[in-house]
Amino acid sequence: MHRKIIHIDMDAFYAQVEQRDNPELRGKPVAIGVDGSRGVLSTASYEARKFGVHSAMSSIVAKRKCPELIFVYPNMEKYRSISIQIREIFSQYTDIIEPLSFDEAYLDVTENKKDNSSATLLAKDIKHEIFKETGLTASAGVSYNKFLAKTASDINKPNGIFVIKPEEAEPFLERLKIEKFYGIGKVSAQRFHKMGVFFGSDLRKLSLNRLNKEFGKAGAFYYNIVRGIDHRPVNAHRERKSVGGENTFSSDLRTVEEWIEKLEAICNKVYERLQRSQKLGKTITLKVKYSDFSQITRSKTINEFFISKELIWESTLELIEQTFEKGKGVRLLGISISNFLTEEQEFIQLEIEWPDE
Ligand code: TTP
Numbered sequence: 001m002h003r004k005i006i007h008i009d010m011d012a013f014y015a016q017v018e019q020r021d022n023p024e025l026r027g028k029p030v031a032i033g034v035d036g037s038r039g040v041l042s043t044a045s046y047e048a049r050k051f052g053v054h055s056a057m058s059s060i061v062a063k064r065k066c067p068e069l070i071f072v073y074p075n076m077e078k079y080r081s082i083s084i085q086i087r088e089i090f091s092q093y094t095d096i097i098e099p100l101s102f103d104e105a106y107l108d109v110t111e112n113k114k115d116n117s118s119a120t121l122l123a124k125d126i127k128h129e130i131f132k133e134t135g136l137t138a139s140a141g142v143s144y145n146k147f148l149a150k151t152a153s154d155i156n157k158p159n160g161i162f163v164i165k166p167e168e169a170e171p172f173l174e175r176l177k178i179e180k181f182y183g184i185g186k187v188s189a190q191r192f193h194k195m196g197v198f199f200g201s202d203l204r205k206l207s208l209n210r211l212n213k214e215f216g217k218a219g220a221f222y223y224n225i226v227r228g229i230d231h232r233p234v235n236a237h238r239e240r241k242s243v244g245g246e247n248t249f250s251s252d253l254r255t256v257e258e259w260i261e262k263l264e265a266i267c268n269k270v271y272e273r274l275q276r277s278q279k280l281g282k283t284i285t286l287k288v289k290y291s292d293f294s295q296i297t298r299s300k301t302i303n304e305f306f307i308s309k310e311l312i313w314e315s316t317l318e319l320i321e322q323t324f325e326k327g328k329g330v331r332l333l334g335i336s337i338s339n340f341l342t343e344e345q346e347f348i349q350l351e352i353e354w355p356d357e
């Protein structure tokens with residue numbers, strides 16, 4: 001039996017919220033972000049998108065493309081509370097909900113609280129309910145797995161719905177432009193274009209072997225998605241937020257040499273745990289508890305991932321340098337890695353490989 005998965009994604013989320021709350025912004029090109037030389041847009045209203053303005057574009061480029069663009073400063077608290085509102089609506093349908101961000105989630109409605117066997121009707125219902133409760137539109141994708149539901153929700157945006165039935169998946173994917181596949185970003189799309197691959201039907205002709213040679217681990221991902229294969233369950237459970245290790249000492253540490261000795265052992269342990277969990281984290285945190293039981297933490301975020309002992313140790317040394325104070329007794333030291341790639345991000349970024357040891 002096929003599963004029934006719905007992907008819901010709010011339209012131009014932050015921008016739509018601001019247009020809802022300020023009638024003067026309605027029907028106009030609106031950007032969420034700071035109008036400055038270093039500003040980057042969070043998102044843009046659909047009116048602005050007609051000019052080629054989009055998320056992650058620099059404010060300068062956006063203004064060049066659309067001189068009458070109106071900038072609005074983001075109000076994260078407001079978006080967060082709307083996010084809670086829509087999650088409450090989802091939970092009236094199923095408990096198997098996997099939020100991907102403030103404005104989107106997967107829902108497994110194979111079995112659901114409305115006892116309705118039509119996922120399409122349920123998706124329409126959810127859209128109505130969201131609009132009734134929040135005055136905001138969302139788009140929905142309906143299919144039998146997460147990849148197809150997510151790809152589908154983009155097809156009729158904004159305020160759209162698109163359904164891919166099991167027997168429709170393969171013909172749909174064959175006709176789909178390569179850059180429309182969820183998980184194929186700009187860079188990979190360009191590589192595909194250079195190989196003469198423009199549509200799903202072109203991708204479909206490439207063997208797993210060829211894809212592996214060309215794209216490494218991502219090859220299998222491409223091989224599967226063009227066949228509509230994605231067995232991942234909708235994961236309603238919170239993931240672990242950090243992996244770490246700490247040590248409490250029987251006598252207080254006083255010298256930097258002692259810190260280094262203890263932290264080296266802790267870092268080795270953290271690395272082992274991290275490798276076992278296969279988590280990709282960008283942030284490292286040093287925790288220090290002093291003999292008077294006061295505690296501080298110092299963090300550092302890097303642009304890559306902590307996938308080697310050397311990276312962890314390098315950053316730990318920096319944190320030690322920033323933190324160590326002569327003469328202060330220390331009873332506990334700890335290191336943790338956090339800011340992980342989500343399962344979802346890992347699904348579409350399989351290029352990252354752990355070094356063998
Ligand atoms: P998205 O769902 O990617 O975009 P969107 O809702 O604005 O537009 P769409 O209709 O295409 O779904 O992201 C949701 C919100 O997350 C978005 O409103 C702003 C924020 N965001 C950023 O802050 N930076 C980004 O680069 C992206 C993509 C989104």
Ligand code: MG
Nearest residue numbers: 009010011103
């Ligand atoms: Mg959205």
